[in-house]
Amino acid sequence: MPELITSRQNEIIKRAARLSSAADFRREQGLFLVEGARLCRDAAQSGVCIRTLFYTAQASEKYTEYLGEIQRTAQEIYIVEPHVAALLSDTKTPQGVFCVCQMRAGSDKLENIEPGFHYLALENIQDPANLGAVLRTAEALGIGGVILGGSCCDVYSPKVLRASMGAVFRLPFYLQADLVSAIGLFNKRGFVTLAAVPDSAAQKITSVDFQKPTVLFVGNEGNGLTAAVIAACSGSVTIPMLGRAESLNASASAAILMWEMMREKSGGA
Amino acid sequence: MPELITSRQNEIIKRAARLSSAADFRREQGLFLVEGARLCRDAAQSGVCIRTLFYTAQASEKYTEYLGEIQRTAQEIYIVEPHVAALLSDTKTPQGVFCVCQMRAGSDKLENIEPGFHYLALENIQDPANLGAVLRTAEALGIGGVILGGSCCDVYSPKVLRASMGAVFRLPFYLQADLVSAIGLFNKRGFVTLAAVPDSAAQKITSVDFQKPTVLFVGNEGNGLTAAVIAACSGSVTIPMLGRAESLNASASAAILMWEMMREKSGGA
Numbered sequence: 001m002p003e004l005i006t007s008r009q010n011e012i013i014k015r016a017a018r019l020s021s022a023a024d025f026r027r028e029q030g031l032f033l034v035e036g037a038r039l040c041r042d043a044a045q046s047g048v049c050i051r052t053l054f055y056t057a058q059a060s061e062k063y064t065e066y067l068g069e070i071q072r073t074a075q076e077i078y079i080v081e082p083h084v085a086a087l088l089s090d091t092k093t094p095q096g097v098f099c100v101c102q103m104r105a106g107s108d109k110l111e112n113i114e115p116g117f118h119y120l121a122l123e124n125i126q127d128p129a130n131l132g133a134v135l136r137t138a139e140a141l142g143i144g145g146v147i148l149g150g151s152c153c154d155v156y157s158p159k160v161l162r163a164s165m166g167a168v169f170r171l172p173f174y175l176q177a178d179l180v181s182a183i184g185l186f187n188k189r190g191f192v193t194l195a196a197v198p199d200s201a202a203q204k205i206t207s208v209d210f211q212k213p214t215v216l217f218v219g220n221e222g223n224g225l226t227a228a229v230i231a232a233c234s235g236s237v238t239i240p241m242l243g244r245a246e247s248l249n250a251s252a253s254a255a256i257l258m259w260e261m262m263r264e265k266s267g268g269a
Numbered sequence: 270m271p272e273l274i275t276s277r278q279n280e281i282i283k284r285a286a287r288l289s290s291a292a293d294f295r296r297e298q299g300l301f302l303v304e305g306a307r308l309c310r311d312a313a314q315s316g317v318c319i320r321t322l323f324y325t326a327q328a329s330e331k332y333t334e335y336l337g338e339i340q341r342t343a344q345e346i347y348i349v350e351p352h353v354a355a356l357l358s359d360t361k362t363p364q365g366v367f368c369v370c371q372m373r374a375g376s377d378k379l380e381n382i383e384p385g386f387h388y389l390a391l392e393n394i395q396d397p398a399n400l401g402a403v404l405r406t407a408e409a410l411g412i413g414g415v416i417l418g419g420s421c422c423d424v425y426s427p428k429v430l431r432a433s434m435g436a437v438f439r440l441p442f443y444l445q446a447d448l449v450s451a452i453g454l455f456n457k458r459g460f461v462t463l464a465a466v467p468d469s470a471a472q473k474i475t476s477v478d479f480q481k482p483t484v485l486f487v488g489n490e491g492n493g494l495t496a497a498v499i500a501a502c503s504g505s506v507t508i509p510m511l512g513r514a515e516s517l518n519a520s521a522s523a524a525i526l527m528w529e530m531m532r533e534k535s536g537g538a
Contacts, residue, residue, distance in 0.1 A: 137521045142511025165516060206537030239528075240535040242411025247434060252406045252524040259525045266509040268475030 117144025132163020145172030386413025401432020
């Protein structure tokens with residue numbers, strides 16, 4: 001029977017709560033907190049190393065099947081009282097299931113990027129729901145991975161994890177504050193680098209030949225890509241639109257851009 | 270100087286609050302409530318008939334420019350105290366600007382649909398954020414309009430209005446509980462009717478000839494389209510995907526499907 005934690009002052013709990021709220025503590029520890037029965041099960045199924053599993057007595061009745069899968073790989077297990085679980089939760093109605101997970105080693109170094117795939121590079125994406133949605137779509141479409149450039153929000157934040165529906169556990173991603181120097185590396189390695197811009201004079205995304213491995217750069221919703229990134233890329237592309245182009249939001253435009261990049265590989269006519 | 274409303278018991282306020290919370294009251298009155306300086310300004314700019322404008326003294330200082338545009342078309346104007354504004358608000362941090370607006374007359378009758386355009390038909394979309402996002406993308410891509418079939422959530426709900434970024438004010442839409450009988454009407458009028466399905470045996474969306482006016486049917490996130498709708502359509506289409514197809518969410522898949530439908534019209538190669 002796992003140990004019961006009844007106090008919000010418990011050091012293990014305080015540490016897990018801090019992993020949920022503080023990006024710098026996550027980076028320092030190389031750990032992050034996952035919330036929710038299904039998302040924790042996804043982490044286990046995706047081969048994420050689960051250091052600690054916390055669950056409430058209520059959750060053990062409601063999510064027996066999910067918990068069974070998580071328990072098989074979790075290194076430590078604790079039962080927590082609901083008022084303790086509330087401290088770990090980022091949601092209004094917590095399910096009472098949480099895992100402390102280990103970040104993937106080495107996945108954040110751009111030098112490790114695999115050749116031969118198409119990649120998406122994001123600059124300064126601030127909205128966690130947008131970032132999560134883009135990662136989810138990238139995984140669905142079979143993108144090789146995502147480069148997070150500039151000051152994107154942390155992929156390991158509770159909101160991004162949730163919106164990504166677990167894509168964060170499986171999709172390769174690379175943190176790179178300085179995107180301009182990354183473009184130099186991509187060009188050297190034979191990637192085509194394309195900046196997505198809302199400019200009808202740019203090349204239409206539909207006329208791009210995506211035979212060569214390509215990195216597509218997408219900026220944040222309000223400001224788009226920085227001028228330095230646009231200038232460093234080998235070309236600029238745009239989505240031709242008949243309607244009110246300013247209405248296309250960041251995750252929808254990223255979906256269309258990624259789709260065009262993968263269209264032929266996916267067997268599109 | 271507009272009249273000041275200081276009481277939450279004021280009948281005008283109670284009625285406006287009910288327009289925000291109750292879809293049946295909205296339908297009965299033919300009115301809806303819009304919240305936020307920018308969204309209310311969008312309504313005014315889009316030619317929506319604004320019956321009543323409410324704003325707080327704080328808002329009049331912060332959103333002077335937006336309010337100026339709204340005031341020019343509003344039929345009645347009231348200043349409200351912050352605790353009264355809170356009653357009208359659907360958000361955590363209200364801006365203190367609200368409009369009671371009139372629904373467009375006749376736009377909900379399928380008989381009024383304009384020929385020669387491509388349309389999107391949604392069945393049983395339950396999530397307001399998803400519905401708003403889809404309407405927003407439809408407007409950006411120049412879709413002729415959206416048919417809301419089965420039991421979709423109300424387009425005039427505060428969450429849909431907000432997520433649509435005002436597309437509800439401009440995009441034609443049609444309410445049609447019985448989609449199967451609507452398909453009969455579309456077929457008679459010369460539209461191609463296509464059901465989007467997650468079935469790799471269906472025709473690839475990339476190989477569809479969209480020369481003829483088409484209505485594309487998209488189901489809800491959990492269950493997809495009903496069997497009756499799929500059977501009634503003239504064909505079924507699917508998005509070919511290399512990755513984890515189950516990861517594509519409703520608004521991203523609707524974006525890709527609409528994009529493919531409009532791709533050639535938009536000048537795609």
